[in-house]
Amino acid sequence: MPEPAPGITPPTPALTLVTDAIQDPAVESRSQFRLALERFAHHRLALAGLVVFLLLVLLSTLGSVFWQYSYSTITSDFATGPSPQHPFGTDLIGHDLFAQVMEAEATSVKTAALVALIATTIGTVIGAIAGYYGKLADALLMRFTDLILAVPLLAVLLVLANKLSKQAGSWFWIALILGLLLWTNLARQVRGAFLSLREREFVEAEHAIGASDLRIVFRHMIPNAIGSIVVTATLTVALALLIEAVLSFLGLGIQPPEVSLGSLVSSGQDAATSLPWLFFFPSGFLVVTILSINFIGDGLRDALDPTQRATR
Amino acid sequence: MWIYLLRRLLAGVIVMLVLSFGVFILVALSGNPLAALKATPGVSRATIAAAAAQLHLNEPLADRYWNWLDGLLHGNFGSSYTGQPVGSQIAQRLLVTVKLVVPAVILSVLIGVVVGVISAVRQYKPVDHVSTGLAYLFYSTPVFVLGLLLKDFLAVDVNRAVGHTVLFTVGQSTPGITGTWNVLANEVQHAALPVITLTLVTYATWSRFQRAAMLDVLNADYIRLARAKGLSPRRVLFVHALRNALIPVITVVAIDFAALIGGALVTEIVFSWNGMGQYLFNGLTGAESPDVYAVSGWLMVAGTAVVMFNILADLLYGVLDPRIRNA
Numbered sequence: 001m002p003e004p005a006p007g008i009t010p011p012t013p014a015l016t017l018v019t020d021a022i023q024d025p026a027v028e029s030r031s032q033f034r035l036a037l038e039r040f041a042h043h044r045l046a047l048a049g050l051v052v053f054l055l056l057v058l059l060s061t062l063g064s065v066f067w068q069y070s071y072s073t074i075t076s077d078f079a080t081g082p083s084p085q086h087p088f089g090t091d092l093i094g095h096d097l098f099a100q101v102m103e104a105e106a107t108s109v110k111t112a113a114l115v116a117l118i119a120t121t122i123g124t125v126i127g128a129i130a131g132y133y134g135k136l137a138d139a140l141l142m143r144f145t146d147l148i149l150a151v152p153l154l155a156v157l158l159v160l161a162n163k164l165s166k167q168a169g170s171w172f173w174i175a176l177i178l179g180l181l182l183w184t185n186l187a188r189q190v191r192g193a194f195l196s197l198r199e200r201e202f203v204e205a206e207h208a209i210g211a212s213d214l215r216i217v218f219r220h221m222i223p224n225a226i227g228s229i230v231v232t233a234t235l236t237v238a239l240a241l242l243i244e245a246v247l248s249f250l251g252l253g254i255q256p257p258e259v260s261l262g263s264l265v266s267s268g269q270d271a272a273t274s275l276p277w278l279f280f281f282p283s284g285f286l287v288v289t290i291l292s293i294n295f296i297g298d299g300l301r302d303a304l305d306p307t308q309r310a311t312r
Numbered sequence: 313m314w315i316y317l318l319r320r321l322l323a324g325v326i327v328m329l330v331l332s333f334g335v336f337i338l339v340a341l342s343g344n345p346l347a348a349l350k351a352t353p354g355v356s357r358a359t360i361a362a363a364a365a366q367l368h369l370n371e372p373l374a375d376r377y378w379n380w381l382d383g384l385l386h387g388n389f390g391s392s393y394t395g396q397p398v399g400s401q402i403a404q405r406l407l408v409t410v411k412l413v414v415p416a417v418i419l420s421v422l423i424g425v426v427v428g429v430i431s432a433v434r435q436y437k438p439v440d441h442v443s444t445g446l447a448y449l450f451y452s453t454p455v456f457v458l459g460l461l462l463k464d465f466l467a468v469d470v471n472r473a474v475g476h477t478v479l480f481t482v483g484q485s486t487p488g489i490t491g492t493w494n495v496l497a498n499e500v501q502h503a504a505l506p507v508i509t510l511t512l513v514t515y516a517t518w519s520r521f522q523r524a525a526m527l528d529v530l531n532a533d534y535i536r537l538a539r540a541k542g543l544s545p546r547r548v549l550f551v552h553a554l555r556n557a558l559i560p561v562i563t564v565v566a567i568d569f570a571a572l573i574g575g576a577l578v579t580e581i582v583f584s585w586n587g588m589g590q591y592l593f594n595g596l597t598g599a600e601s602p603d604v605y606a607v608s609g610w611l612m613v614a615g616t617a618v619v620m621f622n623i624l625a626d627l628l629y630g631v632l633d634p635r636i637r638n639a
Binding site for chain 2: 160245
């Protein structure tokens with residue numbers, strides 16, 4: 001059993017208890033942020049996910065800068081298994097797989113992060129406008145969102161990715177396409193949150209003192225909906241990693257000379273039976289990265305958005 | 313009820329029209345199907361012009377769309393740039409996809425519901441932790457990783473251990489096999505790995521839905537009442553709790569199933585199945601791509617499935633939960 005916090009003496013009436021607590025330096029005030037941080041820290045899997053993810057990012061950044069081979073260097077060893085010289089082995093034409101996996105990890109994470117940034121911005125803005133203004137804006141924007149949702153995502157992705165990757169197969173374009181298509185979920189959530197927030201007293205009070213719409217939305221409503229925004233943004237990173245990997249696996253995502261984890265698995269698959277390291281290292285990194293982000297998302301949901309726990 | 317259905321159908325038709333127009337234009341503008349022909353040395357201008365005329369590439373885009381739509385309304389999907397009729401091709405592909413998707417969905421529902429219910433009833437017990445961990449693992453694993461793992465490692469090991477090929481990894485069937493039973497057995501051997509792949513990635517999400525729904529129901533007052541009345545735990549679980557906890561899951565299954573009609577693209581590609589997903593992929597990246605007619609035909613079938621199953625899901629919800637019907 002935890003001991004009762006110092007400074008709180010049970011028999012005192014409620015009011016003095018509150019003032020006592022405020023005056024007593026032993027009881028520190030805890031901000032919402034602090035509370036969320038503590039809840040997150042209690043979620044062991046989420047914490048583990050965060051540590052693993054940060055390690056992966058660190059390793060891939062350092063690895064692609066300091067490792068003795070670059071991802072495009074062709075060494076004289078080809079198709080060799082893991083060794084001290086090449087910890088992850090080499091591929092059929094002599095690329096050092098460790099250097100390639102590090103570079104690919106960095107590219108994949110970078111792409112997914114940009115997707116989440118774009119999708120979150122669009123989703124928040126569209127959801128906020130629809131939910132705050134309601135009526136016509138709401139009807140128009142939500143029909144637009146429904147249309148994007150009804151589009152078989154994969155078909156449009158294939159069309160666009162096919163077109164763009166042929167011209168400029170850069171991670172930036174792939175991220176842009178994905179970002180422009182993956183915002184619908186968040187837009188619906190933000191709209192829902194705003195529809196109820198705009199009826200609350202503190203928003204009414206802001207209107208009464210003459211605050212501008214922009215101020216109300218950015219200073220008061222978005223901070224109140226930040227929990228679900230952050231959670232959805234995190235899960236969008238995981239989704240973007242998955243989709244980018246699939247696109248690159250199909251040869252429509254990240255193009256050579258750039259490498260991503262999906263394209264590495266794809267180029268290693270023909271030799272997977274005889275040179276298994278070509279399959280296991282990139283796909284292992286892919287799965288661990290996505291898993292760690294899903295765990296972080298789960299922890300953030302518990303910490304920031306306790307009402308949303310039931311789904312998934 | 314009928315008015316509701318009619319309104320939903322009408323909205324669906326409008327969505328399909330807008331979608332088909334958008335995709336038709338997008339695909340038509342995304343590349344030149346004659347690029348390969350143009351790049352071939354020694355092909356005269358006249359040949360290219362004739363090919364363009366044959367494929368109607370020289371006509372205005374709006375006219376081409378209108379002609380395609382006109383054909384569609386008369387039940388004609390047109391023919392693809394390779395000259396084959398899109399309608400009969402899609403019918404063939406649909407059959408292949410159904411052979412893959414239907415068993416996978418049935419298995420996923422069974423596994424998803426059972427695992428979800430056990431997880432909920434034994435919340436925070438070891439069994440729940442294990443199934444939660446597995447579900448996380450499976451929906452964090454890209455389909456192609458799982459597929460390649462089964463294809464390049466499991467199948468090879470199993471076939472080596474048995475001494476002959478038990479698990480086939482390429483295509484839907486071996487040609488030239490006779491006898492009903494032999495053909496059936498052969499198809500099952502081919503389908504096993506892709507179906508397992510699809511099942512593993514699909515059941516993971518559904519089991520989480522089932523667990524959440526079951527937990528909601530188990531904490532409801534009427535369940536406590538049922539227990540207080542002294543009903544047997546089995547009766548409370550299966551008759552009172554499960555029937556209600558299945559409702560949200562059924563809608564999720566219906567909507568996900570509809571999306572799979574459009575093809576389990578990655579699974580089909582890993583195991584070389586000529587299903588709907590492959591058809592779309594070929595139409596966009598194969599020879600003479602982008603093939604507007606193939607892709608638009610695919611979109612009509614896949615999109616219609618999505619629209620219909622969404623309506624079906626809402627209707628089912630109303631049938632299963634009278635509170636929604638009245639609202």
